[in-house]
Amino acid sequence: MSFGSRLDAAWVTSGAMLCIGLDPDPARLPVGVGIFEFCRDIVDATADLVCAFKPQIAYFAAAGAEGDLERLCRHLGDHHPAVPLILDAKRGDIGSTAEQYATEAFDRYGADAVTVSPYLGTDSVEPFLRRGAVFVLCRTSNPGSGDFQSLEVDGEPLYLHIARRVSSEWTALGECGLVVGATYPDELRAVRATVGDLPLLVPGVGAQGGDAAATVAAGADTTGRGLLVNSSRAVLYASSGPDWLDAARRVAERTRSALTLTGR
């Protein structure tokens, strides 16, 4: 089953375009709760609300917790097999090294899709596209994202040039989406106008300040879908008290309400 088909089904089943990012910061976990248990409980408490989960591998790597990430990915496959798993790793390296990273993402962790950087060009992304879906960094959500992404190339910003290249060429090599931050709705609208109905992974809602309703208005495709709007910290760390799991679900429900499918 293609990634696109899985994602379509997950949009319909969850009724919304919410993706929850799993960024387990040891300094912010509830007292006595380990990385795996924290992520597992968040996942079990919110799986009916989301169209995807997105573990951020940096948090696991910093803690030396690759084993926890393996367990988490197995748990997702065993208990929530219909929910797509996107490994947020932003890989980007020459072809022979990209093969190794593709093995990491798709074999070791069983991801359905992985985030990648476009900077090294087509042959750096092909090894991923042969084995699964990718979300290519386009216009990111951070303050410095304009430093290079907005440089003018042939009369348009670099990120639009990349968006066009991905939608016109890389989609012939495999399943592609793009990463476009919620913190820049005008840019999100421009990317959507450029790439047709490609799925857009949109971080930046919640802790980073992006607005969910504005994101849908700017980024939904012609069918009213097409987005995976990610919230991580606002959900995960909604409360540091014993009610952390209920609080996380409440924030997820609230965020989701601005992201429900309209059946347009």
Next chain:
Amino acid sequence: MSFGSRLDAAWVTSGAMLCIGLDPDPARLPVGVGIFEFCRDIVDATADLVCAFKPQIAYFAAAGAEGDLERLCRHLGDHHPAVPLILDAKRGDIGSTAEQYATEAFDRYGADAVTVSPYLGTDSVEPFLRRGAVFVLCRTSNPGSGDFQSLEVDGEPLYLHIARRVSSEWTALGECGLVVGATYPDELRAVRATVGDLPLLVPGVGAQGGDAAATVAAGADTTGRGLLVNSSRAVLYASSGPDWLDAARRVAERTRSALTLTGR
């Protein structure tokens, strides 16, 4: 001691500008030799020849061998403390995530420097620069590197724009070098002309086809140094027979001979 001082000392001690990349591909290891043992033996057999070692984390990650990488980095620190350790990871993410990757590189693995991608801009690199040195991807060695890196921005290719930004601004935030492939000597010359005496990490010699002497001619700085010319596969897999370690040293010596300091 700064990274620059350590690198200066390593150039002088080794008498050359050879960096050996540690890319342990399980499919190519000598029979019966594990990932850690392979890398340790290569390191011990060649440490007097090199100005740096550069483990490529993708190979360890694909094999689930982060523990081997930890042991290898500890071994380097214990037995070859004067040789700089560059973690090749090509990280690039928003600030809060970059903090986690910096913890991985500098705390967990004890790296002296890490390779990073520029695509997300200044705030994505700052967390690394606060804690160690970085080598920023500029013009990479792979066939598709021109897809975006050579796009024209303000009358010059994007990679030169990035080189200028790094040398004029990012060096104020911490110690920077650039990654420029040996497979494009003209571009290497252009980068050197743009960035003064910043160290350039130059992959692509050996298996990827770059020529060592041409690399020095195009890329050395005004003192005749300034380069870390990397060879990985040509050294590591010089022989698949029982003579693999002697063969690796012979290839390293031969590569090094084109990279000796001229005392210019």
